[in-house]
Amino acid sequence: MQVTLTPKKAFKVPVEAEAIKPDNFAGKGKSEIESIALWHGNKEVKLGSLFDVKVEGVDKEGAKIVIEGDASRIKRIGEGMTSGEITINGNVDMHCGAMMSGGKVIVKGDADAWAGREMRGGELVVEGNAGNYLGAGYWGVEKGMRGGVIRVKGDAGDYVGGHMGGGEIIVKGSAGLLPGLNMSGGKIIIEGDVTLPGGEMKNGMIVIKGKVLEMLPSFRFEGTEIIDSLKLKKFTGDLTRGGSGTLYVNIIPEE
Amino acid sequence: MTITDVLCPFCGALCDDVVVEVENNKIVEVKEACEMGVSKMMGHERITTPMIRESGELKETTYEDAVDKTAEILVNSIRPLIYGWSSTTCEAHKKGIELAEEMGAVIDNTASVCHGPSILAIQNVGLPSCTLGQIKNRADLIIYWGSNQAEAHPRHMSRYTSFPRGFFSEEGRKGKKVVVVDVRKTTTVEVADEFIQVAPGEDYPVLSALRAILAGEEDIVPSCVGGVSKERLIELVEKMKDARFGVIFFGLGLTHTRGRHNNVVNAISLVRELNAHTKFVIMPMRGHYNVTGFNQVCTWETGFPFAVDFSRGQPWYNPGETSAVDILNRKECDSALIVASDPAAHFPRKSVEHLAKIPLIQIDPYPNPTMELADVVIPSAIAGVEVEGTAYRMDKVPIRLRKVIEPNHLSDEEILGRILDKVRERRGE
Amino acid sequence: MELLIKNGVVYDPLNEICGEKMDICVKDDKIVSKVKSPKVIDADGKLVMPGGVDIHAHIAGGKINAGRLLRPEDGRKGTEPRGKLTRACTGYSVPNTYATGYRYAKMGYTFVMEPATPPLLARHTHEELIDTPILDNAILALLDNNWMTMEYVKSGETKKLAAYVAWMIKAVKAYGVKIVNPGGDEAWGWGKNVNIDDSVPNFDVTPRDIIGSLAEANEMLNLPHSIHIHCNDLGHPGNYETTLKSFDVIKGRSNKNRQVMHATHVQFHSYGGSSWKDFESKVDEIAKYVNVKKHVTIDMGQVMLGDTTTMTADGPLEYGLHTITGRKWTNLDVELETGGGITPFLYSSKVAVNTIQWAIGLELALLIKDPWKIVLTTDHPNGAPFITYPIVISLLMSRQKREEVMANVHKAINKRAILPSIERELDWNDIAIMTRAAPARILGLDRYGKGHLGVGADADVAIYDVSPEEKEAKKIQSALLRAKYTIKGGEIVVKDGEIVAVPEGRTYWVNPEFDGKPTKDMLGDLTGKFEKYYSVNLANYPVQDAYLPHPIEIKTKV
Missing domain, CATH: 3.40.50.740 (Rossmann fold)
Structure with missing residues (x-):
């Protein structure tokens, strides 16, 4: 079954829409889906009042949700989803795919901050750029993302994979400041450039296939290794606190 | 009418020793407060x-x-x-x-x-801290990092840190070392013993280097980090370890530059790790x-x-x-x-x-x-x-504001x- | 307003009523013998008890608030939106003040003692208590690591010490004297710690001296509660010896109304072994002592397996915990007075030590024969959040429930704890004593209408929808977690487990009379301390009346 949601207008006040996930749509008809509760500012509203809903096919192998139009002020789409698929044909607001444990979310445009926050499993694909805190933890948590895969075709913002404990994040473009902060497991691959990777890293692996614009002074150079047919410099750290994370870098800044 | 023990409703130092003269429900004189406090209380x-x-x-x-x-x-x-x-x-x-x-x-x-990033940092690593009287009585090493309190909190040093004589610091200023870390030579530097100049936006790597040195990994630290020589960094770490009671006060120079709350995480972590060697605390210089x-x-x-x-x-x-x-x-x-x-x-x-x-x-x-x-x-x-009503000083000590005029x-x-x-x-x- | 609670099965141990079917009458805010035209509550077949009294829970003030601030990840657990009557709730181990009031009330509790307030920060504690709905409350003031105290202990001027204790309790609107790792926080001002017979750096007194002198001052002032002590050496293998030494400091003393020492969260102080590897329960030794002595009472400090937030005025202890776990750590030393620390902790069923800790709390409650000597607590939130009390009670009442848990925890429990061999199951009378009557008597609040249902008592009543014969742990738990009714000061505040009224709580404070020369001399010394060492002025130190909108003043005389 495929459910297509088209926003009736461009929202200024964001819509909070963790209810938009296949788990919640499975086995429901159009009118049932239209009566699902969402939040628009401080008002609880029915999905049908904000979106045109089209339902095709019957529910056999889980629901697929397609969002047409502008979702750049719709937060939490796919938050906590366990199965099924969501495609967003445009940009999406914060917390897309946060805490998801299964299924797949594809964002055709850009994703705002906290996409894939505290992810447990499943797959999140951002075909445009991702904002800050991609795959990061919530404030105060010791482990953020623990499983699943996040793929970004464009660039990502600052603090990619903060407090990551497992899973994998792959950014085809560049990322900003301090990726892999406090990382204790999992793997981050960034094909472009970054700044100060691996701060407070305890364990896990970061691979920078482009350039590190600035290196932390608390990583130990261990030699070179071949990763994905690239000859990369290997570092361990963050040694501020005896970390044993691994950081592979293609190009480091000249001293 | 003279009203004593008045709190100054200006900065986070929340001085509570102000004396106010009131005539005909008008404040005519404010004593003991700093210039900014006087100006606030005299009214405009x-x-x-x-x-x-x-x-x-x-x-x-x-x-x-x-x-x-x-x-x-x-x-x-x-x-x-x-x-x-x-x-x-x-x-x-x-x-x-x-x-x-x-x-x-x-x-x-x-x-x-202002200090929102400090709160986010505390949520990440905690905050080994204390009340200001603890510093007045015990501290022998005082570090101001990215904070020009000579201008923002004018009486901070005279009431709580560098100058007062305390129970274990009877010599007052003479028995205390004051270090300023900042990107520029602020007015606080004039009353400090030492000034360490960090390149703008480089606080995070400088703090990482200090922590690596403290952790015994000084061999990996490059010869210069964030504009500070390795020798200088090693010296600072030694100074911190040798203190009986050390404190770092930090301001917006740490919270609102590149790295933001993560700079503060790094500073707090340094202090936390110093506690394996000596007593060390840290405190944000809260503004209002x-x-x-x-x-x-x-x-x-x-x-x-x-x-x-x-x-x-x-x-x-x-x-x-x-x-x-x-x-x-x-x-x-x-x-x-x-x-x-x-x-x-x-x-x-x-x-x-x-x-x-x-x-x-x-x-x-x-x-x-x-x-x-x-x-x-x-x-x-x-x-x-x-x-009147309640206010909390920068060290979370609650004091009751006084009403001096109707x-x-x-x-x-x-x-x-x-x-x-x-x-x-x-x-x- | 009149209420008639009809045909309930009443447990009111202070009045020696043990499971009798009877009626309880309420007029306005008191229990009375007769009512004329009451609203009738049918309590047929239901348990009726006095409102619960928590003797020791960190519910308000600088520490718990630093814990809330430290843990937004705990804050987001258990959030509930604002209701028609209720404010929004957050938190599990560090609930906001509203959640604290509502959750206790739902469990049938109507009084909670905040047990560790640094005097300098007392205004903060009172501010939070104002925002904690429903519960009557009081605070204990930390007076043991205090410079004035230690100087008087050293000089042997016990009368001046008593004058100081009296002044402080009145100044900060406290109910009694709290001791936490005596001398340890002063040492922690330099990053060090002390044990009971060590000399406190720069003050030339031992913790033993501090405990003895404060107990003497406490009794001299005739305070309703005894000294309330968190002993030195908390949480360390082999510390049961320090605990017994601490109990023994004042063994010759007595008081006709109550104990002369209440030792809190003794679970954390009943450890044997010489390291974490041979860590074991020494509850047998502690129970042996408590069973034969009259001067000391204790509370459990039960640990429940799971995540919580530890917080205590014991600064060095919290740092030690942080170095073990590597988790985030907040420290808050308070000038001239005390210290404190906070760090999250996971008591894991897979860890031998944690499992044994869980067993030790239960062992204390089961091996100490007289329930009047042991109060049910989790040292909220240190051993576990208070919301776990119903589970603790079900464990004490059901050996089968204990065995179910023991089957799924670290096997060290079989060798290094005593619990597997204990058959005792507590009954409702024991539970009523441990959760109401005993804490009220130990605090001296029984004389002020708390902890019982006799005529003239405060109309604080809990009614639980569970048969006295019920054995199934789950049913006991759900009945205790959501009272059928909670009545506070004659008003129905909980019905069917939901909040239906939100009166403001009252704060009990003691005004000890101690005039004359010692007070005058002491004030001279105190003025000097403020002029030279405090960072606030003496005139701004005492807690103003505005912070106790509903005070209950208790006057005491020498």
């Missing part, structure tokens, strides 16, 4: 009467009409923002939080644009006299210290999303109530532009740039001069209480 131009903007002009009105207009604006909003709070009492904070909860609003305070108080009240009432979004009934806390600047930058809110602060003067241009576009209410004793944008202006009595205006607490009543009335509750 006030908003005299409530005003409502009509066809572009602020027109004088009554409290009743201004409160009613405020309630009307709030009730008709679906994402109101309530912001400010750092220069008023905790009693006003409580009313503000209740109003936010009732309205399903977002409530935030000025920490969001009761910015700490709002964070305290908001924490016990809502579970979270600032940037609390009540739109869905239960609080959601996510600075970067629910903080005032971000909400304004993203043009999310459709009205704003500002209490005891001046965002138009301090927020980024993009935020102020949105503030100008939405219905805006200002509650404040003084005319300021925010008032120029406001649709409703409600004058209030000055907390700590005309109103007010001609309602207090923030009273105004907010009236707004709350009106909101309930309009909603038929």
